[in-house]
Amino acid sequence: MTATGTPARGPRILADLTPLRLSAHYRRLWLGNTVSWIGQGMTTLAISLQVYDITRSTFSVGLVGLFSLVPLIVFGLYGGAVADTVDRRVLGLWSAAGSAGLSAALAAAAFAGFHHVWFLYGVVALQAVCAALNSPARSAMIPRLLPPEQLPAANALSSMTMTSGMLIGPMLGGLIVGYGGYQAAYVIDFAAFGAALYAMWRLPSMLPDRDRAKGGRASVLDGLRFLATRPNIRMTFFSDFCAMILAHPRALFPAVAGLWYGGDARTTGLLVAAPAVGALLGGVFSGWTGRIRRHGAAILLAVAAWGTAIAVFGLTRNLWLGLLFLAVAGWADTVSMVFRNTMLQAAAPDEMRGRRQGVVLVVRAGGPRRGAVLARVVAGVTTPAGA
Structure with missing residues (x-):
C-alpha cells in the first residue's frame, strides 16, 4: 500500500506527488513558490534588458549579478539566524511582501519613464535582501509540514520549481518585454507574488523550537x-x-x-x-x-x-x-x-x-x-x- 492507502503499482518513475496530496499547506506553499519563481525569472531578465537599454554596456549588465550576489552572501547567514528566532510564517510573509513591493516599484518607475540604472541596482540589492530572509524561513517550514519519509519527494518538487523559474521565467520575460514593455513584465511579477503571499497567509504559526526553549536567541x-x-x-x-x-x-x-x-x-x-x-x-x-x-x-x-x-x-x-x-x-x-x-x-x-x-x-x-x-x-x- 502507498502512503495514501492505494495499492502499490510497482516502482515509481515519475515525480512523487504525495506531498502535494498529503498537506494542503505544503501544496499552497509549493504552488505559490512556483508561480513567484517564474515571475522573478521574468523580472531578472527584464532588469538586465533594461540596464542594457539604458547603458548599452555589457559591463553594466554584469553589475546586476554583483548587486544581487553581495546582499545574498552578507544577509544569508543573518536571515537564517532571524528564521530561528521569530515566527517563520511572519518572516516569510513580510519578506515576500517586500519582494512584491519592489516589483510594484519597478512597474511604477517604468510607467513613469523613470529609467535610471542606479535605481535598478538598488532594487536588485533590496530584492536579494528579501530573498535572503525568505529562503531560510520557507525551507525550515517544510519539515514541519511533512513527515520525514516525504522529504525526498518534496525536495524533488522544489527542484522542479527552481528549474522552471530559470527556464520558463526568462522565456516569458523576453516575450512580454517584447510585446508589452518592461512595465508589463514587472506588473505580472507583482501579481505572481500574490500566490506566495496567499500561501504564507494560510499557514499556521511557525515558531521555531528555540523560541520556546531558550528565550528566542539565535x-x-x-x-x-x-x-x-x-x-x-x-x-x-x-x-x-x-x-x-x-x-x-x-x-x-x-x-x-x-x-x-x-x-x-x-x-x-x-x-x-x-x-x-x-x-x-x-x-x-x-x-x-x-x-x-x-x-x-x-x-x-x-x-x-x-x-x-x-x-x-x-x-x-x-x-x-x-x-x-x-x-x-x-x-x-x-x-x-x-x-x-x-x-x-x-x-x-x-x-x-x-x-x-x-x-x-x-x-x-x-x-x-x-x-x-x-x-x-x-x-x-x-x-x-x-x-
Whole structure:
C-alpha cells in the first residue's frame, strides 16, 4: 500500500506527488513558490534588458549579478539566524511582501519613464535582501509540514520549481518585454507574488523550537559551531563546493560555442539551457529517490556523475553529444540537491534549520561564481578543454 492507502503499482518513475496530496499547506506553499519563481525569472531578465537599454554596456549588465550576489552572501547567514528566532510564517510573509513591493516599484518607475540604472541596482540589492530572509524561513517550514519519509519527494518538487523559474521565467520575460514593455513584465511579477503571499497567509504559526526553549536567541556562530559537530552535514557542503568550484563550465560557454562548434549566441543559449533541461527532467523522473536510504552515498555518486559528465563534455566536439552530457550533468545536480537538502532537513534540529539554510544560500550563491573564476583562469593557462 502507498502512503495514501492505494495499492502499490510497482516502482515509481515519475515525480512523487504525495506531498502535494498529503498537506494542503505544503501544496499552497509549493504552488505559490512556483508561480513567484517564474515571475522573478521574468523580472531578472527584464532588469538586465533594461540596464542594457539604458547603458548599452555589457559591463553594466554584469553589475546586476554583483548587486544581487553581495546582499545574498552578507544577509544569508543573518536571515537564517532571524528564521530561528521569530515566527517563520511572519518572516516569510513580510519578506515576500517586500519582494512584491519592489516589483510594484519597478512597474511604477517604468510607467513613469523613470529609467535610471542606479535605481535598478538598488532594487536588485533590496530584492536579494528579501530573498535572503525568505529562503531560510520557507525551507525550515517544510519539515514541519511533512513527515520525514516525504522529504525526498518534496525536495524533488522544489527542484522542479527552481528549474522552471530559470527556464520558463526568462522565456516569458523576453516575450512580454517584447510585446508589452518592461512595465508589463514587472506588473505580472507583482501579481505572481500574490500566490506566495496567499500561501504564507494560510499557514499556521511557525515558531521555531528555540523560541520556546531558550528565550528566542539565535546566534550565527552557534549555527556554524553546530556544523562543526556534524561531519555528515559538513560533508554535504564540501561535496557541493567541489562540484561547483572545480567543475563549473558555464563561464566558458561563449568561447566553447565558437571554438568547438563554430556557433554563435544561439549555440551559447543551447549550452546554457542544456543543464537546466537535464535538471528539470531529473525532477520529473524522481520517483525512485524515495526508495534510497543511503543519502550520503547517493550525494557522492551524483557529484561524481556531475564531474564525469562535465569532463566528457570537454572531450567531445559534437554539439548534440555535448548538449547530452550537459543535460546529464544537470540531472546529476538535481539528484545531489534532493538528497543533500533531505539530509540537512532531517539531521538538523528545528531550532537550527534556518541557519542551516542560510549557509546553503551562501554556498549556492558564492560557489558558482568562484567556479567561473577558476574556469577562466585554468582555460587561460591551458585551454577550455583543459579546464
